[in-house]
Amino acid sequence: MPDWLLYTGSRRPHDGIDRLPPPPPWRAFHGGPVLPFPSGGSGNEHQATTYRPSDDAVQQVNAALYLRRPLLVTGPPGTGKSTLAYAVAHELGLGPVLHWPITSRTTLRDGLYQYDPLTRLYAAGRTEAPSEEDIGRYIRLGPLGTALLPYERPRVLLVDEIDKSDIDLPNDLLTIFEKGEYELPELTRRADPSADVMTADGPGSRVTVTAGTVRCHAFPLVVMTSNGEREFPPAFLRRCVTVELRQPSGEAELAAIVREHLGPLADQSDDLVRRFFERSASGTLATDQLLNAVYLCRHAGTEDRRALADRIMPYLSEPIDDD
Numbered sequence: 201m202p203d204w205l206l207y208t209g210s211r212r213p214h215d216g217i218d219r220l221p222p223p224p225p226w227r228a229f230h231g232g233p234v235l236p237f238p239s240g241g242s243g244n245e246h247q248a249t250t251y252r253p254s255d256d257a258v259q260q261v262n263a264a265l266y267l268r269r270p271l272l273v274t275g276p277p278g279t280g281k282s283t284l285a286y287a288v289a290h291e292l293g294l295g296p297v298l299h300w301p302i303t304s305r306t307t308l309r310d311g312l313y314q315y316d317p318l319t320r321l322y323a324a325g326r327t328e329a330p331s332e333e334d335i336g337r338y339i340r341l342g343p344l345g346t347a348l349l350p351y352e353r354p355r356v357l358l359v360d361e362i363d364k365s366d367i368d369l370p371n372d373l374l375t376i377f378e379k380g381e382y383e384l385p386e387l388t389r390r391a392d393p394s395a396d397v398m399t400a401d402g403p404g405s406r407v408t409v410t411a412g413t414v415r416c417h418a419f420p421l422v423v424m425t426s427n428g429e430r431e432f433p434p435a436f437l438r439r440c441v442t443v444e445l446r447q448p449s450g451e452a453e454l455a456a457i458v459r460e461h462l463g464p465l466a467d468q469s470d471d472l473v474r475r476f477f478e479r480s481a482s483g484t485l486a487t488d489q490l491l492n493a494v495y496l497c498r499h500a501g502t503e504d505r506r507a508l509a510d511r512i513m514p515y516l517s518e519p520i521d522d523d
């Protein structure tokens with residue numbers, strides 16, 4: 201394993217992130233005061249500890265970490281695009297993954313923060329001194345807004361299914377990732393532009409935003425996933441590190457993944473692995489269909505395993521016609 205790799209795909213936690221060198225000069229960020237890192241696991245421990253990344257994925261994750269660039273992960277359904285984010289957070293001890301699922305209605309603002317003026321107005325109407333009230337109670341940073349807080353180590357931000365977004369979102373995101381900062385006008389307008397706002401790490405997690413601006417310190421590891429339903433503009437691609445995930449290339453690799461997930465339940469499942477592999481030559485299948493089939497056949501006992509497995513592993517797109 202080359203020495204420069206911090207994330208190795210070993211699935212064992214270690215402190216390799218401490219060896220991350222300073223950023224290239226054009227990607228240095230100086231936000232502060234620096235915040236301590238939130239404790240906790242990745243948020244998806246089973247997936248994180250069973251993931252077997254390709255060598256190319258390992259390399260590109262490290263490239264994104266060194267270069268402080270977002271990682272654009274493409275590939276067919278079920279190839280482990282989303283899981284990669286959890287696996288990196290687990291191995292490098294980067295805390296809970298900040299998950300931002302994207303739909304056609306998602307805006308940049310949703311990811312940055314939400315401000316609840318109605319509740320604030322209501323509360324102000326009941327207190328004697330509305331100007332002194334704690335505005336931070338009505339501001340909650342979203343996953344993107346939280347990832348850009350000035351943490352001492354990179355947070356992991358999963359921008360999941362970015363290809364489903366409105367046409368403007370990728371470019372809006374680029375601007376934020378170039379600057380590594382954003383402003384909260386609700387705070388900058390005030391005489392005192394500092395507030396203890398809530399974060400995406402759950403109830404009770406509050407941090408101080410000073411001067412109405414959030415500026416990152418360690419640039420987050422941003423994992424953006426795409427099923428390839430959208431072509432991204434060259435200006436977007438140029439600013440990302442990219443990796444394309446594929447289905448495991450051989451039966452041995454598939455069998456290793458099944459064993460990783462199911463342990464002894466995976467004994468005597470070679471026939472199903474072979475069947476999955478045969479069928480995947482004729483149409484799209486996803487690895488977790490095989491995991492489901494192995495699990496079910498193990499419990500179904502003497503049933504016709506092959507027929508049952510085929511029902512659990514239907515093609516995800518039209519099968520390729522051999523004739």
Ligand SMILES: Nc1ncnc2c1ncn2[C@@H]1O[C@H](COP(=O)(O)OP(=O)(O)OP(=O)(O)O)[C@@H](O)[C@H]1O
Pocket residue numbers: 247250251252253254275276277278279280281282283284425427457460487488
């Ligand atoms: N290389 C792998 N090693 C171990 N498990 C894997 C691997 N690839 C996929 N899986 C398993 O397959 C399942 C699907 O993975 P995941 O949800 O990350 O895929 P995806 O590419 O994000 O799919 P989609 O495009 O549908 O969102 C998970 O249970 C994951 O653990």
Ligand SMILES: [Mg+2]
Pocket residue numbers: 281282283360425
């Ligand atoms: Mg996914």
